[in-house]
Amino acid sequence: QQQVKQSPQSLIVQKGGISIINCAYENTAFDYFPWYQQFPGKGPALLIAIRPDVSEKKEGRFTISFNKSAKQFSLHIMDSQPGDSATYFCAASPTGGYQKVTFGIGTKLQVIP
């Protein structure tokens, strides 16, 4: 079963617009929520991460919003650029001695000029 549900699976945004990707989880043991960016032929690269003790984290044009009670979190990409065109994965991992990361299905973002 899909423990981290991600939507939409594809997204087309105009240059300068806001890209929004949503994720939801069920496992209350998850307490670390990274987002990864993946370009074709490359491995996933960490973009930004959040823990549930904060409701928002911003790094440059990228913002994570987190709603612990709803078990939902989202990535906002402000002023989207063609170079942002990639596949984005939300992910989650639990507390404990290690981090087994569970990924969402991915969102293929295309930013058009």
Added chain:
Amino acid sequence: DTGVSQDPRHKITKRGQNVTFRCDPISEHNRLYWYRQTLGQGPEFLTYFQNEAQLEKSRLLSDRFSAERPKGSFSTLEIQRTEQGDSAMYLCASSFDSSHQPQHFGDGTRLSIL
């Protein structure tokens, strides 16, 4: 380059053959992970090492799969008697040995079974 390195980048083999992949993690990282990614999906956890100890294996890791990290540095993933369904990208990641440390991924080995 001090990132995670994987070799080979591409492997094409016939069904039934054995294949072995290598991962060199970031040198300071104690933890090493293997994931599998199929087209249009997110990576799926396969197994995890802390130093040389293999601490967890996913149900996805059938008896045909074996992973080692003999000296706590590089790791190998071997698939015996490959099947069509093994075609995927095999990703390696590494991280520091403490909670909530980000995993750094290599660029993967793409396996194609003919």
